[in-house]
Amino acid sequence: AQSVTQPDIHITVSEGASLELRCNYSYGATPYLFWYVQSPGQGLQLLLKYFSGDTLVQGIKGFEAEFKRSQSSFNLRKPSVHWSDAAEYFCAVGRFSGGYNKLIFGAGTRLAVHP
Amino acid sequence: EPEVTQTPSHQVTQMGQEVILRCVPISNHLYFYWYRQILGQKVEFLVSFYNNEISEKSEIFDDQFSVERPDGSNFTLKIRSTKLEDSAMYFCASSERGPRGEQYFGPGTRLTVT
Numbered sequence: 001a002q003s004v005t006q007p008d009i010h011i012t013v014s015e016g017a018s019l020e021l022r023c024n025y026s027y028g029a030t031p032y033l034f035w036y037v038q039s040p041g042q043g044l045q046l047l048l049k050y051f052s053g054d055t056l057v058q059g060i061k062g063f064e065a066e067f068k069r070s071q072s073s074f075n076l077r078k079p080s081v082h083w084s085d086a087a088e089y090f091c092a093v094g095r096f097s098g099g100y101n102k103l104i105f106g107a108g109t110r111l112a113v114h115p
Numbered sequence: 116e117p118e119v120t121q122t123p124s125h126q127v128t129q130m131g132q133e134v135i136l137r138c139v140p141i142s143n144h145l146y147f148y149w150y151r152q153i154l155g156q157k158v159e160f161l162v163s164f165y166n167n168e169i170s171e172k173s174e175i176f177d178d179q180f181s182v183e184r185p186d187g188s189n190f191t192l193k194i195r196s197t198k199l200e201d202s203a204m205y206f207c208a209s210s211e212r213g214p215r216g217e218q219y220f221g222p223g224t225r226l227t228v229t
Contacts, residue, residue: 032215036220041222042222043121043222043223044158044206044220046217046218046219092158101215102160102171103148103150103160103218105157106157108157
């Protein structure tokens with residue numbers, strides 16, 4: 001069965017520091033991979049997605065992620081974190097079935113940013 | 116920028132009561148979804164809906180749940196007889212396309228069953 005693991009429940013970084021959030025997936029075929037962010041009281045906003053092609057994908061708000069098939073990983077990175085990046089981040093794999101994507105989410109990583 | 120909206124933002128109901136959660140997807144989208152997140156747990160898929168019928172439903176989506184697109188704009192989730200364990204945040208999502216369609220999520224409805 002498909003699954004997504006986010007090993008870090010909570011991460012704290014200083015503003016201006018670099019960030020890497022880990023995501024590992026289990027999926028039999030080539031996965032569709034996503035990162036979403038959820039700020040308090042808000043819905044899930046798509047940061048970036050990977051379907052095929054270049055394994056380094058760029059997203060909004062200065063985020064990028066790298067798909068590594070050999071490691072079944074899709075880690076999210078940002079070179080310099082801003083205080084406004086404090087939020088919860090969810091990695092998801094899309095299971096293509098019958099013409100649409102059913103998203104399977106990881107448990108999320110809560111990011112705190114220190115000034 | 117178009118967005119998915121959900122009402123109400125918070126619903127409190129007594130066990131055994133019926134609730135209807137409402138969603139207005141983005142207007143040109145064709146695929147609709149409900150997910151839920153029990154406090155402290157993962158976001159879970161409930162159901163997908165396309166062309167006026169359910170495409171897939173999870174094992175959570177039993178006979179107490181139903182979805183409907185009553186008109187051209189709304190997409191609803193009904194729980195017929197709520198249980199304590201239905202307390203969760205319910206998210207609606209929509210996408211323009213299927214396989215490579217990005218799912219846009221609403222802000223969620225927090226359902227509290229007492």
